[in-house]
Amino acid sequence: MIHETTPLRARLLISCLDQPGIVSAVSSFLHQHQANIVQSDQYSTDPSGGMFFIRIEFDLFENGLKFANVKKAFAEVADSFKMDWQMELASRRKKMAIFVSKEDHCLLELLWKWRAGELKVDIPLVISNHDSLRQEVEGYGIPFYHIPVTKETKHEAEAEAIQLINQHEADFIVLARYMQILSPAFVGTFPKRIINIHHSFLPAFIGANPYAKAFARGVKLIGATAHYVTNDLDEGPIIEQDVLRVNHRYTTDQLRVVGRNVERITLARAVMWHANDQIIVHGNKTVVF
Known part of the structure; x- marks a missing residue:
């Protein structure tokens, strides 16, 4: 899909207990909201029951209201994995x-x-x-x-x-x-x-x-x-x-x-x-x- 509008760059930081399906759930959520992941970094202290950390940068192709809706909707995903998380617009100084x-x-x-x-x-x-x-x-x-x-x-x-x-x-x-x-x-x-x-x-x-x-x-x-x-x-x-x-x-x-x-x-x-x-x-x- 080609977008002609200037994208909104956002950042998502997550920490939670390591468990199957985290990356899949987050990626699917962003895809469903027509977001494009531009960078993803992750770290696990121990794949068998340790802590999992991930930082994702993604682009949205609508206005700030779209970002607010995405941030609100992500709470459901976060709750299902008991995540500590934050989502910020990169443009916010x-x-x-x-x-x-x-x-x-x-x-x-x-x-x-x-x-x-x-x-x-x-x-x-x-x-x-x-x-x-x-x-x-x-x-x-x-x-x-x-x-x-x-x-x-x-x-x-x-x-x-x-x-x-x-x-x-x-x-x-x-x-x-x-x-x-x-x-x-x-x-x-x-x-x-x-x-x-x-x-x-x-x-x-x-x-x-x-x-x-x-x-x-x-x-x-x-x-x-x-x-x-x-x-x-x-x-x-x-x-x-x-x-x-x-x-x-x-x-x-x-x-x-x-x-x-x-x-x-x-x-x-x-x-x-x-x-x-x-x-x-x-x-x-x-x-x-």
Whole structure:
């Protein structure tokens, strides 16, 4: 069948217990709704009773109402296999809120990729517990909110941040070296929607001052870890990790410079995957397609 209209690209992510008939049921459903599958990636932890994960991109050849109908109708298929699933239009740009403190390298990497069109999101706001990066952020035409945080005002500061995030309808949050530990209440408000960059190759050197710890151990690789935030500090589902090689001549400050380079690359990659619906979270792990 030849279609003359511009197709609507959509993405479907599924996780469920592995069982016969999943791929057939999904493919038949999309065929019945005149959808054309353009890419399909799948992974099974154990074909005999493990978990099954699949990401499908498909095209529809009618308007957005058709997509809404397809998404609604798919619930019946999902229920029959007890699926966790999400279906998104590829054209919908997610809204990303950024939290930052004083260090700017991760923030500026995200802003540069956004302006260059490499990171296909909208950035409705940046929140910081310091005012030092206001000029850089507002230079991109993005609203900047300074919310100071102290031990005594933490609850009020988080409440203000939550209000701003909801007001701007942000889909997810990126902690671009935001040097504050979020409360369980805040994390619980945005489950699987907060991405953090940890300046270390987790699970090594958890917590503060990882470069001093790395120097003391004489490491030969400096790494960074992007992960979803949970109430367990630095132990949420890992999205991406990367490393750069160092040697015995590197001082703590030089390790920190190398670390900043790998941090910004690792975080930007993880954010891009999240924005493109390439990640499925299962327990404390991720499947990245």
